[in-house]
Amino acid sequence: MTEFLLSPFTDFAFMRRALAGCLALALGATPVGVFLLLRRMSLMGDAMSHAILPGAALGYLAFGLSLGAMTIGGIVAGIVVVLAAGLVTRASVLKEDASLAAFYLLSLAAGVMIVSLRGRNLDLLHVLFGSVLALDDGSLLLIASIASVTLFCLAILFRPLVMECFDPAFLRGISRWSPVAHYGFLMLVVLNLVSGFHALGTLMAVGIMILPAAAARLWARGLPALLLLAVLFAFGSGVAGLLLSFHADVPAGPAIVLVCGLVYFVSLLAAPGGLLAGRLPVRRHLES
Amino acid sequence: MHPAPPPFIRIENLTLGYDRHPAVHHLSGDIPAGALVAVIGPNGAGKSTLLKGLAGELRPIGGRIVMPGLPPGALAYLPQRGEIDHSFPVSVFDVVAMGLWREVGAFGGLSRTQRQRVRDALAAVGMSGFEARPIGSLSGGQLQRARFARLMLQDAPLILLDEPFAAIDSRTVDDLVQLILGWHREGRTVLTVVHDLEQVRRHFPTCLLLSREPVAFGPTAQVLTPDMLARARRLSEAFDDDAPECHIELPPTAVSPTDEHAHHHNHASHRH
Numbered sequence: 001m002t003e004f005l006l007s008p009f010t011d012f013a014f015m016r017r018a019l020a021g022c023l024a025l026a027l028g029a030t031p032v033g034v035f036l037l038l039r040r041m042s043l044m045g046d047a048m049s050h051a052i053l054p055g056a057a058l059g060y061l062a063f064g065l066s067l068g069a070m071t072i073g074g075i076v077a078g079i080v081v082v083l084a085a086g087l088v089t090r091a092s093v094l095k096e097d098a099s100l101a102a103f104y105l106l107s108l109a110a111g112v113m114i115v116s117l118r119g120r121n122l123d124l125l126h127v128l129f130g131s132v133l134a135l136d137d138g139s140l141l142l143i144a145s146i147a148s149v150t151l152f153c154l155a156i157l158f159r160p161l162v163m164e165c166f167d168p169a170f171l172r173g174i175s176r177w178s179p180v181a182h183y184g185f186l187m188l189v190v191l192n193l194v195s196g197f198h199a200l201g202t203l204m205a206v207g208i209m210i211l212p213a214a215a216a217r218l219w220a221r222g223l224p225a226l227l228l229l230a231v232l233f234a235f236g237s238g239v240a241g242l243l244l245s246f247h248a249d250v251p252a253g254p255a256i257v258l259v260c261g262l263v264y265f266v267s268l269l270a271a272p273g274g275l276l277a278g279r280l281p282v283r284r285h286l287e288s
Numbered sequence: 289m290h291p292a293p294p295p296f297i298r299i300e301n302l303t304l305g306y307d308r309h310p311a312v313h314h315l316s317g318d319i320p321a322g323a324l325v326a327v328i329g330p331n332g333a334g335k336s337t338l339l340k341g342l343a344g345e346l347r348p349i350g351g352r353i354v355m356p357g358l359p360p361g362a363l364a365y366l367p368q369r370g371e372i373d374h375s376f377p378v379s380v381f382d383v384v385a386m387g388l389w390r391e392v393g394a395f396g397g398l399s400r401t402q403r404q405r406v407r408d409a410l411a412a413v414g415m416s417g418f419e420a421r422p423i424g425s426l427s428g429g430q431l432q433r434a435r436f437a438r439l440m441l442q443d444a445p446l447i448l449l450d451e452p453f454a455a456i457d458s459r460t461v462d463d464l465v466q467l468i469l470g471w472h473r474e475g476r477t478v479l480t481v482v483h484d485l486e487q488v489r490r491h492f493p494t495c496l497l498l499s500r501e502p503v504a505f506g507p508t509a510q511v512l513t514p515d516m517l518a519r520a521r522r523l524s525e526a527f528d529d530d531a532p533e534c535h536i537e538l539p540p541t542a543v544s545p546t547d548e549h550a551h552h553h554n555h556a557s558h559r560h
Contacts, residue, residue: 159394166378169371174361174389223377
């Protein structure tokens with residue numbers, strides 16, 4: 001059993017790198033996913049992953065498979081989209097979902113246009129689906145740095161961000177932190193999607209953000225417990241997914257996301273906030 | 289006699305509205321420090337709009353509001369429909385503690401005294417024992433009590449309440465009115481939108497009757513007359529999409545409460 005669980009990591013350097021990458025993603029991307037979920041913007045991660053694609057593709061087409069160019073391209077494209085969408089949300093009658101949809105679709109269309117100009121779709125599969133088993137030093141460092149920056153920024157933004165999610169009108173009334181929390185958070189989303197696309201690809205980076213958060217939400221009632229549980233779920237799924245990928249010889253990214261999905265389904269069945277809770281026999285009620 | 293204290297809020301020929309249509313039309317007046325004002329009027333009279341304007345959430349489309357003595361952020365505003373997300377996993381204690389923002393800011397921790405003040409505020413609104421409950425589990429009245437507790441901790445010299453008693457049972461209303469009277473005794477300036485005129489007669493010394501146009505502003509007994517109320521009803525005319533532009537230019541001097549009536553007549557004779 002130990003052999004089965006540990007030897008892939010003790011014997012192979014690429015598995016250790018992948019493990020470190022998963023830990024960093026769980027620590028950085030998953031807390032961001034929890035706040036996305038609480039803001040009812042779960043699908044925004046998906047939208048944003050499309051929005052960063054043209055930037056990454058542009059970097060890729062201009063400089064080849066260069067980590068720096070693709071990362072910077074992705075971050076720039078993502079930040080342009082969230083800033084534009086944030087501005088429209090705050091200053092017009094459109095809500096956050098509508099303004100984001102408009103800008104990410106434009107960004108996606110621009111991306112497809114760029115790709116078709118150079119027409120090397122096959123290589124782009126790497127961008128779309130990532131490769132957690134092929135993380136080089138540069139990628140790993142990038143993912144770890146983004147996770148550190150994310151934790152640091154979340155610590156600074158925590159109170160304003162909670163208030164911005166819970167009662168934005170109140171925060172606007174008493175302080176100037178509201179835009180800082182809003183834009184700061186959107187930028188963290190972009191950073192973590194970029195970090196995720198190195199490991200899992202743009203499309204599946206959202207999986208490790210949202211699925212553990214959704215599973216944890218079914219169990220936890222308080223925010224600290226929710227964050228902690230989501231991170232544990234994400235890292236646990238990462239480890240299990242890597243082992244599954246190693247032993248069953250399947251791609252690692254989808255394996256990790258599918259294990260996240262398994263945790264989610266189990267939570268749906270077993271958790272107090274899940275499907276069955278309302279159908280169990282009623283327990284004796286309390287006195288008050 | 290002391291000279292009269294300078295006005296705490298000076299409203300100068302203020303017009304507030306949406307899409308150029310006025311919801312509060314050419315309102316002027318001084319509100320002295322420590323006043324307890326009931327803002328009344330029919331639905332659509334611009335009461336909430338006035339409070340939004342005072343809270344700085346709505347830019348005037350004419351005239352201005354001056355609050356010389358009020359430091360920034362020292363205003364507590366309770367909107368009618370808050371944007372509270374009831375499913376958010378935070379406890380009643382955390383929500384009420386948000387009222388301490390001006391003291392603790394984004395990073396400060398709560399001291400032992402501050403924690404005690406949060407519990408005291410909850411006790412003052414009759415919500416002891418609810419500290420750990422998730423905010424989503426509260427009833428409408430309990431939530432309103434919790435919002436009042438948060439407001440208390442904001443310790444603001446100016447408090448704006450937009451229909452704080454809507455859909456609240458009479459016992460809770462009585463408790464909340466006592467809190468408001470307490471704030472008045474502490475010398476805070478309070479403006480409250482109220483619909484129950486009995487309530488106003490009993491507790492509020494000053495009254496501002498709006499019906500898009502200012503109808504009357506002054507001691508409650510002089511405002512709540514059948515005459516004035518009938519005028520307010522007549523004035524609440526329909527929203528006219530093709531209303532012509534308004535070209536009334538009043539001198540931007542504040543009208544004292546007693547002149548308000550005259551101002552209205554003056555204004556009405558100018559009207560299109």
